[in-house]
Amino acid sequence: MKNKTFWIVLGIVAVFGIWAFSGYNGMVDKQEMATTALSNVQTQYQRRADMMPQLAKIVKAYAKHEKETFEAVTKARNAATQIHLDASNLTPEKMKEYEMAQNQVAQAFSRLIAVAEAYPELKASENFKALQVQEEGTENRISEARKKYNEAVQDYNQTVRHFPNSLLAGMFGFDKMAKFEAAAGAEKAPELDI
């Protein structure tokens, strides 16, 4: 009888151990996917920030007296590159701060593009056209990267919040991750009339 009880307890412990093992690894995998997706978002934002000096240089060559616009562009870019998201310490507030800084960059970009409207030679320049196409591609990449990040986070959050995984998540510190909020019109790539 005693022997039987031992085997039953051992069986229960083994089943629990296997569940904990696979549950823990599953959560690690999904967390890694989400953090990789976050890195991809930041890479795309960085790509846009890196394009700004190039675009500003081309616009400057045709529109030297648009000093205010260039200052705003430099300021927005500098501010955006100062803020980084840390996957291990991701709060909704930090996400919001990061997004606000990136929105400033987007607005600065729009202003640069708008300046070109007043300069037909600049608008017709091959370099400017190429940069506009790249900018549109970058906005699309940002939109896609954000979408993939949100999907990865949704998958991870569902896993850590579902019972009984939530028990393991609480034990091992798998916290819910924050998503990017869709700002009005921010996820839509700009329509460039070229």
Place this chain on the structure above:
Amino acid sequence: MKRIFNILIFLVLAVHSLQLSAEEWTADNIPMVHLQDARRYVCDPENLMSAALRDSTDMYLHRLEKECGIQTVFVIVGHVADGDAFRVAQDIGNKNGVGDKKIDRGLVVVVAVDDRRYFIAPGEGLEGDLTDVECDDIARACIVKNMRMGNTDLAMFETAKAVYSKFKTDKTGVEREGEDVDDFGGLIIIILVIAFWVFIMLSKGNNGGKGGGRRGGSGFGPFFWGNPGHINDSGFGGGFSGGSFGGGSFGGGGAGGGW
């Protein structure tokens, strides 16, 4: 009473046919022809292209996969959901995994004729070789130019040819305005395919029918009806096998717009 009944039937049918013609295509409901036939890449569920040019386009895309390792999906439909060709292209690429997973060299082209929108989406591993600017150049020279003239066939065919040319010779063959366009090779292929097509139609009558060649044993059928790559087989008219996608992913690169 019978007259009213007939009118009602007519109205129901008319509304139904209107709904059919205005179907909004998404990545979920566009049939992937490549999965049924490994040598087909052009998804044309509404038959907007002529069969001859669709085959010629398939032929270039088959060569692109075999010779350059680039798997493609070309989609030509009337409407896409929300008129958003970008979203449909990305979803097709990611959901089906167009392109090999390891190298991510897939390519999806979506043209929504009635929406007047298009998008050329290279897979993540292809973005370095087919840049946004090159996608834009190809699209303007092949899609925009031809669609403005209402030439759906040539829009798709020339896009396939330009992409193939880009990876085979490192030049898209898409010349900027003012330069001569050497379209001789493509012209020869079109003429040959159309001449062959007419020859078969005249000599055999229309016994192939849509998809007829896929049944096998119908002479040159597969070459024209969707298996252009069979030209290299020992005997024409053999069976066909479905293809598969490699698990590639798409990150939003490429270029799109309207005409």
